[in-house]
Ligand SMILES: NC(=O)C1=CN([C@@H]2O[C@H](COP(=O)(O)OP(=O)(O)OC[C@H]3O[C@@H](n4cnc5c(N)ncnc54)[C@H](O)[C@@H]3O)[C@@H](O)[C@H]2O)C=CC1
């Protein structure tokens with residue numbers, strides 16, 4: 387039997403929604419319905435992923451498609467986003483997925499978003515530091531943040547692209563220049579450090595990692611990653627050897643993966659897991675849930691530096707409360723001084739990239 391012309395039109399509309407020749411076109415009826423769902427009774431936030439076709443971006447997109455708090459998911463990249471979008475859009479979960487390809491579609495990807503997650507940029511190869519990524523990733527982050535300032539200045543931003551210690555200051559400067567900077571809404575993602583810390587500490591203690599809490603403060607590179615092992619919950623103590631082993635392993639977790647991947651990239655799967663855990667916490671905060679607390683690299687007055695990672699309470703407007711570090715032992719106090727020295731230089735480098 388031939389499909390009716392009405393059915394043909396419906397099919398054409400759905401195809402146009404998945405593979406739109408020009409995403410600035412008028413909303414299709416499919417999208418209109420999806421957007422109504424986002425605004426209406428069913429709870430849901432609009433989330434964009436920038437760099438969605440990458441090693442982190444793909445599993446992150448898949449996991450966000452499963453998140454029941456997401457009603458609309460925009461997948462943006464400069465390559466391959468139509469394929470990733472078509473693939474993920476077949477998953478029978480609530481979020482409606484739309485793909486956006488290349489700079490001309492950045493504004494459409496960002497308009498109306500509540501949360502923007504940024505894993506765009508190049509990853510490390512063995513022998514490189516995160517700072518070696520600065521020259522390429524700084525420009526990528528600047529361009530994407532200019533788009534955010536223009537199209538969704540009230541969105542909460544989760545910045546993953548390395549070097550986080552410099553890209554967060556870059557983003558802040560772009561937003562300041564545009565007059566849209568709200569420190570509560572700019573969050574550097576350090577969740578993978580916490581995920582690793584929980585895993586490695588639980589291994590030493592012989593516990594389930596889900597039962598363990600480890601604050602990780604400072605930043606997201608080498609010695610700037612400062613796990614506060616004296617504050618582990620459930621309360622416990624470590625020998626000096628255990629403290630040394632755990633601190634080194636947590637600080638070098640990224641390098642451990644880069645070396646194991648032997649030139650094919652850095653952490654992607656554990657990072658996508660960590661990014662979704664963090665994004666979900668942000669969305670629960672936006673929804674108004676009480677007591678959502680995670681570590682993040684944010685504009686901060688906890689130390690004399692303008693940015694620092696520590697525990698923050700996530701609420702309706704982003705990081706609504708930034709917690710002090712709490713009591714540190716001598717080992718952590720020495721670590722903090724080292725962390726601050728390196729952080730100060732990375733932050734200054736990010737700021738001067740925009741102010742120069
Ligand atoms: N914050 C953290 O804890 C972690 C951060 N990272 C960082 O995340 C970034 C991405 O890592 P991977 O996904 O492994 O890299 P990848 O190379 O696999 O993917 C990056 C994606 O970004 C896209 N991209 C490049 N320029 C873009 C632009 N101007 N706009 C939009 N998309 C663009 C690429 O096309 C690619 O699809 C790296 O900088 C890496 O160092 C990685 C792991 C942990």
Ligand SMILES: O=C([O-])CC(=O)C(=O)O
Nearest residue numbers: 510578639640641652653
């Ligand atoms: O090490 C890298 O380059 C990627 C990263 O930030 C991490 O895995 O923590």
